[in-house]
Amino acid sequence: MNNAGPRIASVVLGAWLFISAFLLPYEGAQFTNTWVVGLAVVVISLFGIASAPARFLNTLAAIWLFLSVWILPGATTGTRWNSALTAVLIFLLSLAPAEEQRTIPSAGRRVRA
Numbered sequence: 060m061n062n063a064g065p066r067i068a069s070v071v072l073g074a075w076l077f078i079s080a081f082l083l084p085y086e087g088a089q090f091t092n093t094w095v096v097g098l099a100v101v102v103i104s105l106f107g108i109a110s111a112p113a114r115f116l117n118t119l120a121a122i123w124l125f126l127s128v129w130i131l132p133g134a135t136t137g138t139r140w141n142s143a144l145t146a147v148l149i150f151l152l153s154l155a156p157a158e159e160q161r162t163i164p165s166a167g168r169r170v171r172a
Contacts, residue, residue: 065155066107069117072152073100076124076145083141087133093142096124100149111157121150 076097079085085093100120107114125146128139 062111062155062157063108065152066104066114069104069107069114069149069152070101072145072149073097073102073104076100076142079138079141079145083138084135085133085138088131089127089133089138089142092124092127092131093138096120096127107153114153114155114157117149117153121146121153124149 074097077094078097080090080094080097100117103113103116103120107117124142128134128142128146134142
């Protein structure tokens with residue numbers, strides 16, 4: 060598990076986003092968008108644990124979520140803040156690099172980069 064911490068945090072944020080769609084007063088397009096993006100973030104984050112490049116799909120999901128706060132109807136001020144702040148956190152976590160193992164040619168042993 061290469062640097063799973065940010066991916067696990069993204070799973071938690073995605074789960075919160077999914078649950079918040081049903082707990083907070085989202086309506087219409089915002090409601091659907093919130094639970095769909097939340098579910099997508101969870102799935103992508105789980106794939107991101109095994110495959111580091113998958114995390115960049117969460118970058119795109121976070122950008123969409125942030126923009127959709129103003130594009131789609133059906134959000135209150137509170138739900139907009141919830142989605143926007145969650146989007147920023149997912150975006151930042153998606154940029155956290157994965158650890159890679161490299162071999163030092165002269166020493167012939169593996170080290171964490």
